[in-house]
Amino acid sequence: MRRIPVIATVLVLVAVAVMIALGFWQLDRLHQKEALLAHYAGAQRLAQEVDWPRDARGQEDLLYRHARLDCVAVTDHSSIAGRNAKGESGAAQTADCTLADGTRARVVLGWSRLPMAAGGWPGGEVHGVIAPGPRLVASPPLAGLDANAVPDPADIPNNHFAYAVQWFIFAAMALVIYALAVIKRNRA
Known part of the structure; x- marks a missing residue:
């Protein structure tokens, strides 16, 4: 051998x-x-609203929590692919906001079949759910838009x-x- x-x-x-x-x-x-x-699922079940976190670590720790922010100035509008609460494909309408302390946040205002449907939203108080990105998905939707699909950690592979x-x-x-x-x- x-x-x-x-x-x-x-x-x-x-x-x-x-x-x-x-x-x-x-x-x-x-x-x-x-x-x-499991952490995200637990966060999703918490009903208490938190202030929009100012730093990246806070945003990561608070994903899927209910949050609020006050958009004092809108610096840009855009749209990205998204789904509405019924699961239909379309465009999630976003706004880049500046907050009172100068930090920035992206807000998903709502959903539309048409891109750039919320270009005139001037800012203001927003309530919603912190989604990866990070971004605050408005609930209720703003600027006359339909509701986006609620961010769900079960969608993470x-x-x-x-x-x-x-x-x-x-x-x-x-x-x-x-x-x-x-x-x-x-x-x-």
Whole structure:
């Protein structure tokens, strides 16, 4: 029987070890994502409204909470793809606001089939839900628009278990393919 090639075997084993480590990393990410989604779901159930957070960390911590802000000046209007409360596709109408302390916030005013349907909204008090971005999705909608779909943490994908399984399958396939190659080489 011929010898097993040392360098090729070491390379394959290192690659397999990396794939297995990536699989376990994805399992760890799965648990982190589950905890994050549970945090968001809990935040969504809290009825008490909070002030719009002024810094990025506060915005991340308060995602899916009910919040309020006072838009003292609108610096820009735009529209992005979005869905209304009925699930229909259209345009979410947004406004970039400056708050009294000079910080900025993006507000999703409401939904329309037409882009730029709320270009004349002058600002004011806004109540809604903090969505990723971050942005405040107005509830009730403003500027005569229809209601947007309420931001829901259940819409955030959690595919880490599938990714972990993929990495473990890749590792197993690499071992099988390498074993078959060594067997074929030794028979030749």
